[in-house]
Amino acid sequence: MRLVTVAGPPSSGKTSLIVRTLLALRDDGLRVGVVKFDCLSTQDAAVFERHEIPALVGISSGFCPDHYFISNIEDCAAWGERLGLDLLVTESAGLCNRCAPHIRGFLAVCVLDALSGVNTPRKVGPMLKTADLVVITKGDIVSQAEREVFAFRVRQVNPRARILFVNGITGQGAWEAARIWRSASENGVLEGGRLRFSVPTAVCSYCLGETRIGSDHQHGTVRKIPIPS
Amino acid sequence: MTTALSPAPFDAARFAEFLRLHHLPARADAGSPEAYWAALTWEQREDTGLDPETLAARYAEFLTLDRPPGREMALHSLDVLRGRDKSGAPERYDLRFAPGDVVCLVGPTGAGKSRLLADIECLAQRDTPTGRQVLINGQPPGDAERFSGESGLVAQISQNMNFVIDLPVGEFLHMHAESRALTDPAPIVDQVLRAAVAMAGEPFDADTQVTQLSGGQSRALMIADAAFLSPKPVVLIDEIENAGVDRRAALDLFVRKGKIVLLSTHDPLLALSGSRRLVIRHGAVQDVITPGPEEQAMVTRLVEIDARLADLRSRLRNGERISAFPA
Numbered sequence: 001m002r003l004v005t006v007a008g009p010p011s012s013g014k015t016s017l018i019v020r021t022l023l024a025l026r027d028d029g030l031r032v033g034v035v036k037f038d039c040l041s042t043q044d045a046a047v048f049e050r051h052e053i054p055a056l057v058g059i060s061s062g063f064c065p066d067h068y069f070i071s072n073i074e075d076c077a078a079w080g081e082r083l084g085l086d087l088l089v090t091e092s093a094g095l096c097n098r099c100a101p102h103i104r105g106f107l108a109v110c111v112l113d114a115l116s117g118v119n120t121p122r123k124v125g126p127m128l129k130t131a132d133l134v135v136i137t138k139g140d141i142v143s144q145a146e147r148e149v150f151a152f153r154v155r156q157v158n159p160r161a162r163i164l165f166v167n168g169i170t171g172q173g174a175w176e177a178a179r180i181w182r183s184a185s186e187n188g189v190l191e192g193g194r195l196r197f198s199v200p201t202a203v204c205s206y207c208l209g210e211t212r213i214g215s216d217h218q219h220g221t222v223r224k225i226p227i228p229s
Numbered sequence: 230m231t232t233a234l235s236p237a238p239f240d241a242a243r244f245a246e247f248l249r250l251h252h253l254p255a256r257a258d259a260g261s262p263e264a265y266w267a268a269l270t271w272e273q274r275e276d277t278g279l280d281p282e283t284l285a286a287r288y289a290e291f292l293t294l295d296r297p298p299g300r301e302m303a304l305h306s307l308d309v310l311r312g313r314d315k316s317g318a319p320e321r322y323d324l325r326f327a328p329g330d331v332v333c334l335v336g337p338t339g340a341g342k343s344r345l346l347a348d349i350e351c352l353a354q355r356d357t358p359t360g361r362q363v364l365i366n367g368q369p370p371g372d373a374e375r376f377s378g379e380s381g382l383v384a385q386i387s388q389n390m391n392f393v394i395d396l397p398v399g400e401f402l403h404m405h406a407e408s409r410a411l412t413d414p415a416p417i418v419d420q421v422l423r424a425a426v427a428m429a430g431e432p433f434d435a436d437t438q439v440t441q442l443s444g445g446q447s448r449a450l451m452i453a454d455a456a457f458l459s460p461k462p463v464v465l466i467d468e469i470e471n472a473g474v475d476r477r478a479a480l481d482l483f484v485r486k487g488k489i490v491l492l493s494t495h496d497p498l499l500a501l502s503g504s505r506r507l508v509i510r511h512g513a514v515q516d517v518i519t520p521g522p523e524e525q526a527m528v529t530r531l532v533e534i535d536a537r538l539a540d541l542r543s544r545l546r547n548g549e550r551i552s553a554f555p556a
């Protein structure tokens with residue numbers, strides 16, 4: 001089974017891309033499925049179900065969704081294996097710009113929205129910089145010039161990635177995405193595998209549920225803004 | 230050339246820009262990526278998620294973007310070899326496009342215009358649903374051309390597209406020029422601006438905010454920008470509104486700049502202006518029409534009518550009373 005990790009800011013078009021791409025792959029005879037990771041709630045499962053794509057949903061609640069992802073990915077992959085899938089996609093909203101769900105040896109996709117402006121590629125962290133494929137959505141409503149600048153700025157922070165414009169509504173470009181996903185490695189090993197980028201090691205009192213403000217309540221790893229005196 | 234192999238002198242400004250874009254801690258004193266790494270605290274190193282070799286490699290890759298891409302190849306011809314229609318019946322035409330061609334695509338929505346465009350965009354090699362094959366300068370493109378970086382030959386302009394960035398026109402064009410690594414962008418930026426203003430009904434200048442442009446002005450700017458600043462050799466125009474932008478001037482500009490223009494339109498003036506018209510139906514090119522003398526004569530009439538409508542429009546804008554149909 002191939003495993004593809006798809007990450008991107010909220011509402012960037014991840015689900016639209018995944019649906020379009022998986023439909024193309026299913027037309028080619030592949031069995032496909034999705035695991036959606038989110039923080040609070042998600043309607044995405046209904047979208048996948050409407051297209052008869054098996055979908056599993058994980059809500060991380062108080063957890064960083066990427067940490068939650070890592071602690072659950074093996075079980076999710078086992079679920080996909082049990083269903084006899086040829087390709088399993090994980091969708092996670094990159095809410096924490098410091099983390100990324102991308103795993104070494106597995107195709108890593110980052111979805112960015114052209115409408116969010118040409119500065120976006122400079123604001124997104126490891127989920128963009130460590131991706132193999134960067135999909136840019138909503139190009140249908142911004143100018144050609146902005147699309148070109150956007151792609152250039154993606155290249156500046158990740159020169160190795162393949163960049164693809166996909167229209168999440170019409171599916172234009174999804175055929176190429178499908179081709180790339182299809183050729184993803186089938187032999188990746190999760191157990192003992194490594195993330196492409198370390199997720200934060202910090203554990204402070206607030207991570208553990210502290211709500212009071214003030215240095216008396218700050219324990220563990222605490223970092224301060226360097227403020228010139 | 231042995232000089233090309235010797236490392237370029239360390240450029241502190243570029244390195245600082247690299248650090249900024251990669252969200253790495255700034256350090257003014259580092260004289261090389263190695264020295265930079267050595268100067269970081271262990272905590273900072275941990276945060277980068279990098280090792281010194283990866284850092285140096287990323288910086289080297291970053292610097293290559295400062296040079297204009299060498300493989301921005303010249304396109305002399307683009308072939309689209311016939312595939313099959315939606316029911317699998319073979320298509321009847323092989324198509325060849327050359328720089329300066331204006332080709333119109335006509336047919337109802339869902340007839341297969343987007344499919345044709347998608348085939349060109351991904352340089353189809355009999356591996357898309359239509360079975361078409363695209364040749365570049367008579368040759369099938371290599372996998373590197375097809376599947377690396379941001380390939381794609383086609384710049385697109387459609388009625389739905391807007392500028393979303395909030396910058397003055399001049400700065401916006403400079404930003405686009407910067408992404409092309411042009412050594413001297415100022416004259417090109419100036420050309421784009423002049424061409425755009427000439428095409429637009431109402432004047433604007435380098436200090437106008439792009440988001441403040443009228444529909445016609447921003448379309449004119451998109452057209453001039455695609456003609457002068459986009460590296461893409463093919464331009465797809467999906468219906469341009471007939472108000473506020475001189476559409477014939479736009480086509481002329483693309484022709485002069487040697488672009489292959491694909492026009493998806495049912496506007497009579499534009500659809501008859503092409504050197505060929507592809508009739509698309511049921512997922513395939515069903516007919517190729519070359520305008521005869523009657524159609525060419527009709528274009529002359531349509532241009533007159535268009536000019537009269539434009540005149541009427543500008544008089545209305547000026548608050549005039551209109552007493553008779555303009556002669």
Ligand SMILES: Nc1nc2c(ncn2[C@@H]2O[C@H](COP(=O)(O)OP(=O)(O)OP(=O)(O)O)[C@@H](O)[C@H]2O)c(=O)[nH]1
Nearest residue numbers: 010011012013014015016093137138166167168169
């Ligand atoms: N115009 C346009 N709209 C798009 C495109 N892709 C997605 N959208 C729209 O953008 C909205 C968000 O798309 P989703 O696919 O739900 O985005 P998402 O990243 O999965 O969102 P979350 O999972 O909620 O973070 C939807 O209304 C889509 O219809 C596109 O290429 N063009």
Ligand SMILES: [Mg+2]
Nearest residue numbers: 014015044091
């Ligand atoms: Mg979603």
Ligand SMILES: [Zn+2]
Nearest residue numbers: 064066096099
């Ligand atoms: Zn996180």
Ligand SMILES: [Zn+2]
Nearest residue numbers: 203204206207
């Ligand atoms: Zn914490």
